[in-house]
Amino acid sequence: MPFRLLVPLGLLCALLPLHHGAPGPDGTAPDPAHYRERVKAMFYHAYDSYLENAFPYDELRPLTCDGHDTWGSFSLTLIDALDTLLILGNVSEFQRVVEVLQDNVDFDIDVNASVFETNIRDPNYMEVSFIRLSTLVVGGLLSAHLLSKKAGVEVEAGWPCSGPLLRMAEEAARKLLPAFQTPTGMPYGTVNLLHGVNPGETPVTCTAGIGTFIVEFATLSSLTGDPVFEDVARVALMRLWESRSDIGLVGNHIDVLTGKWVAQDSGIGAGVDSYFEYLVKGAILLQDKKLMAMFLEYNKAIRNYTRFDDWYLWVQMYKGTVSMPVFQSLEAYWPGLQSLIGDIDNAMRTFLNYYTVWKQFGGLPEFYNIPQGYTVEKREGYPLRPELIESAMYLYRATGDPTLLELGRDAVESIEKISKVECGFATIKDLRDHKLDNRMESFFLAETVKYLYLLFDPANFIHNNGSTFDAVITPYGECILGAGGYIFNTEAHPIDPAALHCCRRLKEEQWEVEDLMREFYSLKRNRSRFQKKTISSGPWQPPTGPGTFSSPKNQDQAREKKPAKQKIPLLSCPSQPFTSKLALLGQVFLDSS
Numbered sequence: 001m002p003f004r005l006l007v008p009l010g011l012l013c014a015l016l017p018l019h020h021g022a023p024g025p026d027g028t029a030p031d032p033a034h035y036r037e038r039v040k041a042m043f044y045h046a047y048d049s050y051l052e053n054a055f056p057y058d059e060l061r062p063l064t065c066d067g068h069d070t071w072g073s074f075s076l077t078l079i080d081a082l083d084t085l086l087i088l089g090n091v092s093e094f095q096r097v098v099e100v101l102q103d104n105v106d107f108d109i110d111v112n113a114s115v116f117e118t119n120i121r122d123p124n125y126m127e128v129s130f131i132r133l134s135t136l137v138v139g140g141l142l143s144a145h146l147l148s149k150k151a152g153v154e155v156e157a158g159w160p161c162s163g164p165l166l167r168m169a170e171e172a173a174r175k176l177l178p179a180f181q182t183p184t185g186m187p188y189g190t191v192n193l194l195h196g197v198n199p200g201e202t203p204v205t206c207t208a209g210i211g212t213f214i215v216e217f218a219t220l221s222s223l224t225g226d227p228v229f230e231d232v233a234r235v236a237l238m239r240l241w242e243s244r245s246d247i248g249l250v251g252n253h254i255d256v257l258t259g260k261w262v263a264q265d266s267g268i269g270a271g272v273d274s275y276f277e278y279l280v281k282g283a284i285l286l287q288d289k290k291l292m293a294m295f296l297e298y299n300k301a302i303r304n305y306t307r308f309d310d311w312y313l314w315v316q317m318y319k320g321t322v323s324m325p326v327f328q329s330l331e332a333y334w335p336g337l338q339s340l341i342g343d344i345d346n347a348m349r350t351f352l353n354y355y356t357v358w359k360q361f362g363g364l365p366e367f368y369n370i371p372q373g374y375t376v377e378k379r380e381g382y383p384l385r386p387e388l389i390e391s392a393m394y395l396y397r398a399t400g401d402p403t404l405l406e407l408g409r410d411a412v413e414s415i416e417k418i419s420k421v422e423c424g425f426a427t428i429k430d431l432r433d434h435k436l437d438n439r440m441e442s443f444f445l446a447e448t449v450k451y452l453y454l455l456f457d458p459a460n461f462i463h464n465n466g467s468t469f470d471a472v473i474t475p476y477g478e479c480i481l482g483a484g485g486y487i488f489n490t491e492a493h494p495i496d497p498a499a500l501h502c503c504r505r506l507k508e509e510q511w512e513v514e515d516l517m518r519e520f521y522s523l524k525r526n527r528s529r530f531q532k533k534t535i536s537s538g539p540w541q542p543p544t545g546p547g548t549f550s551s552p553k554n555q556d557q558a559r560e561k562k563p564a565k566q567k568i569p570l571l572s573c574p575s576q577p578f579t580s581k582l583a584l585l586g587q588v589f590l591d592s593s
Contacts, residue, residue, distance in 0.1 A: 029402045029405060029406075030402075030405045030406060030408065030409035030456075032405065032456040032457070032458070033456075035405075035408060035409060035412055035452075035456045036453060036456040036457050038412050038416075039412060039449060039452045039453045039456060040088055040453065042412070042415070042416065042420075042425070042449055042452075043081075043084065043088060043445060043449045043453070045420070045424065045425070046060070046424045046425050046440060046444060046445055046449070047081055047445060049062065049065070049423040049424035050067070050077050050078075050081075050424065050440075050445075053065045053066055053067060053423055054066060054067025054068075054077070055067065055075060055077075055078065056073070056075045056078075056104060057069050057073065057075070058070045058071055058073060058074060058075065058076040058077065058442065059076060059077050059439065059440060059441060059442055060077065060423065060424050060440045061438045061439060061440070062421050062422075062423045062424035062425060062426045062438065062439075062440045063421060063423075063426055063436060063437075063438040064423075064438055065422070065423035070441075071133075074105055074107075074137060075100075075101070075104065075105065076136060076137070076442045077442040077445060078097055078100065078101065079101065079105075079136065079137060079140040079141065079144075079442075080136055080140055080442040080443065080445055080446035080491065081097075081442070081445040081446060082094065082097050082098070082101075082140060082143075082144045083140070083143045083144055083147055083446075083450075083493055083494060084445055084446060084449060084450045084453075085097065086147050086150065086151050087450060087453060087454065087460060087461075087462060088453060091151050091152050094144075094147075094151040094153070095151060095152060095153055098144065098148065098151075098153055098165065101141075101165075101168070102164050102165075102168070105168065107168075107171050107172050107175055107193055133172060133175070133176060134173070134176060134212065134213055134216050134217070135212060135215075135216060135274075135489050135490050135491045135493075136442070136446070136491045136493075137169075137172050138169045138172050138173050138216045138217075138220065139215070139216045139489040139490075139491055139493040139495075140446070140491065140493045141165045141166070141168050141169035141172070142165075142166070142169045142216060142219050142220065142223075142493070142495065143489075143493035143494055143495060144165050144493075145160065145163050145165035145166045145169065145223075146160055146481070146495065146496050146499050147494075147496075148163065148165065149470070149472070149481075150461070150470075150482060158474065158475055159472075159474075160223060160472070160474070160479075160481070160499050160502055160503065161223055161224075161225075161474055161475060161476070161502060161503035166223055166224070169216075169220060170220060170224055170226075173216070173217065173220055173229055175191070175193045176191060177228065177229075177232065178191055178196035178197050179191040179196075179197055180232040180235075180236065181197070182203070182256045182257055183257055183258075184239050184256055184257065184258075184259045185232070185235035185236055185238075185239050186205065186210045186236050186239045186240065186254065186256040186259070187205065187209070187210060187232075187236060187256065188201055188202075188203065188205060188256060189202065189204065189205035189206065189209050189256075190202070203255050203256045203257040203258075204253050204254070204255055204256075204262050205253065205254060205256050206252060206253050206271040206272070207240060207250055207251065207252060207253070207254065207271055207272045207275050208271055208272055208273055208274045208275050209271075210236050210239070210240055210254070210256070210275070211236060211237055211240050211274070211275030211278055211279070212274040212275060212277075212278050212490060213229075213232070213233035213236060213278070214230070214233040214234065214237060214278050214282035214286075214291075215278055215281055215282055215285060215487065215489045215490075215495060216229075216489060217229035217230050217232065217233040218230040218233065218282065218285065218286055218500070219285070219495050219499070219500060222499070222500040222501075222502075222503060222504055223499065223500075223502075223503050224503075225503060225504065237278075237279070237282075237291070237294075239259065240254075240275065241294050243259055243261070244298075244301075245266075245317045245318045246318070247301060247304075247305060247317075247318070247319075247320055248297060248298065248300065248301030248304075249266040249298075249301050249302075249305060249306075249315070249317040249318075249320070250266060250272065250275070250298075250317060251263055251264040251265060251266055251317045252264070252265045252266070252267075252271040252272060253271065261317065264316055264317045264318065265314045265315070265316070265317070265323050265324065266305075266306065266314065266315050266316070266317035267306060267312060267313065267314040267315070267324075267328075267331070268302060268306070268312050268331050268334050269312075269314075269328035269330045269331040270328055270330045273330050273331065273333060274490040276295060276298060276337065277333060277337055277490055278490070279291050279292070279294055279295035279298070280292065280295050280337055280340050280341060281340070281487050281488075281489070283295065284340065284487060284497070285487045285495065285497050285500070286500070292341075295341075296341075299341075304320075305320035309353075310346070310349040310350045310353050311327060311350070311353055311370050312327070312331060312334065312350070313325050313326070313370070314326065325369065325370050325371055326367050326368060326369055326370060326376060327353075327354070327357065327367070327368040327370055328366060328367055328368075329364035329365065329366050329367075329368075329382065329385050329387065329388075330366075330385070330387060331354075331387070332354050332364060332385075332387035332388035332390075332391055333387040333390055333391060334347075334350060334391070335347040335348070335350050335351040335354070335391040335394075335395060336387075336390050336391035336392075336393070336394035336395065338350070339391070339394045339395050339398050340394065344395070344398055344399060347391070347395060348395060348399070348401070351388075351391055351392070351395060351404075352403070354388055354391075355388070355403075355407055358388060358407065358410065358411075358414075359410070360373075361375070361382070361431040361432070362410075362414040362417075362418060362431065362434075363382035363384075363414055363415075363418070363428055363431050364382055364385065364387075364388055365379060365380050365381065365382060365431050366379040366380070366381055366382070366383075367379030375431065375432065380429075380430045380431055380432055381427065381428055381429050381430060381431065381437065382427070382428040382431050383427040383428070383437075383439070383441055384415060384419060384425060384427060384428070384440070384441065384443075384444045384448050385443070385448065386443060386444075386447035386448040386450075386451050386492065388407065388411075389407070389408065389411055389448060389451045389452055389455065390447065390451045390488075390492070392404040392405075392407045392408055392451075392455055393451045393454050393455040396455055397458075397463065404455070405455065405456070408452055408455045408456060411448075411452060412452065415448075418434050418436075419436060421436070424440045425440055425444060426438065426439065426440060427439045427440065427441065443491065443492075446491055446492050446493070447491060447492035450492050451492065461482070462484075462486050462494060463484070464482065464483060464484030465484055466483045466484050466485070468482070468483070469481065469482050469483035469498075470482045472502070474502050474503065476502065476503060476504070479498070479499075479501070479502035480498050481496055481498055481499060481502070482496065482498075483498055485497050485498075
């Protein structure tokens with residue numbers, strides 16, 4: 001598949017036709033405005049209940065109207081809900097929560113962040129704790145940091161290359177770095193935030209626990225200038241790639257000391273899912289052809305060995321024989337991922353399979369036996385997961401198919417009817433009889449409600465197609481932000497891809513810009529006009545007005561100081577046209593200038 005498919009989602013949406021309001025199969029289409037307000041009401045019912053009954057604990061217990069710490073007492077629900085507040089338009093509460101987090105969150109605590117131990121209790125909860133510290137806490141703080149100016153927060157000088165939320169994200173990420181100190185470069189599944197990796201810690205880690213760092217860590221490296229975060233994330237990705245089987249598949253758990261697979265079931269669901277997700281999203285965020293090539297190779301093997309009638313089964317990673325003919329609710333992210341690489345037809349067929357399961361139960365059971373067409377024992381619950389709604393949002397942006405709005409309508413109706421209680425929304429323990437469990441996981445506000453709202457809000461700033469943007473002056477020059485193409489991490493925290501180019505502009509790029517400006521003006525004006533103009537031979541500084549560039553003599557002096565090799569692409573801001581990139585102090589130079 002050609003790399004030209006790697007366009008930010010906002011740009012993709014601008015190119016594909018949308019048919020909002022088209023009738024569904026029953027002749028009616030859900031009213032987006034109506035359901036947008038319903039979703040907003042759902043959010044505030046849950047959010048207000050958390051604040052009144054559970055804060056500062058991590059999560060709300062909606063049946064007993066109290067709170068509990070599910071991991072480390074970081075007020076996870078508050079961090080997770082922060083960018084959702086802005087997406088819903090609540091600027092004042094966003095600002096208040098930013099202040100609360102700065103005053104109350106502390107990462108210097110003696111607590112273990114564990115993936116493996118949680119997996120022992122329940123295979124469906126592999127992507128928690130250690131991974132969630134990166135994706136939820138680091139990702140949530142980075143997203144909020146980059147959205148702060150849009151939310152009216154008074155940012156400090158040097159933003160987005162500095163700021164309190166960025167420093168908090170960096171502090172949290174540094175707590176994870178000791179886990180990567182293994183012979184393979186693949187991280188342990190557990191790290192103690194105060195002491196590092198405990199002696200005797202198990203070396204067995206799930207695949208997703210190794211491959212779900214590149215989005216947050218590359219963003220952090222770009223904003224802080226410290227390459228260590230992106231470096232360790234890339235090494236972990238490469239080690240997994242090198243560990244795939246001869247038929248191109250990866251297993252579920254691996255020993256990070258020896259590189260040997262411990263669990264050899266291969267699929268797209270629990271324990272593996274976000275590894276594939278981050279290859280695609282990392283490729284788009286970083287415009288990295290190698291990451292996309294890796295995913296496309298995996299995609300071929302997945303289609304060859306695990307896909308049957310647009311379902312995806314679990315197979316033995318070395319032989320390709322079926323080991324579990326089940327659909328897991330966590331797999332419902334896959335159609336959305338397919339849409340990001342342009343594979344819309346396959347995405348829609350798989351989505352419709354998953355949607356039939358939703359219609360059967362009013363939600364997605366954790367495990368669904370495909371041959372039997374029913375739930376798997378002890379896996380009948382639905383903890384209000386977002387994955388199918390996430391796929392609906394992506395596919396609706398790409399196709400405008402009203403069936404996708406119908407899923408959104410059904411999700412709102414089901415969740416309100418089955419799981420709404422006095423103090424929030426409760427996990428559905430059993431979809432067969434609608435028994436509830438005393439838990440509301442933080443991802444309900446971060447992901448489920450957010451994707452529902454965005455499905456029904458086509459005009460949201462997240463969907464910006466590049467027609468509007470903000471120009472920000474940083475210590476490294478002018479920076480374009482807010483132009484769209486946001487990349488959602490696996491916890492649905494949006495990252496502005498343009499921000500990665502705001503804080504790493506090198507001297508070489510400044511000189512390249514200067515040369516482009518000189519060359520442009522030399523074509524438009526008499527060259528003799530510039531003979532008397534001079535500037536310092538040091539690093540380029542913005543001119544005080546048009547036509548104040550240096551003389552040819554000083555141009556030569558400046559060129560002598562340039563490094564021989566350019567290290568980054570010139571003016572790399574992938575979501576902007578050339579004329580928008582070539583801007584200086586608010587002036588855009590067009591061909592008609």
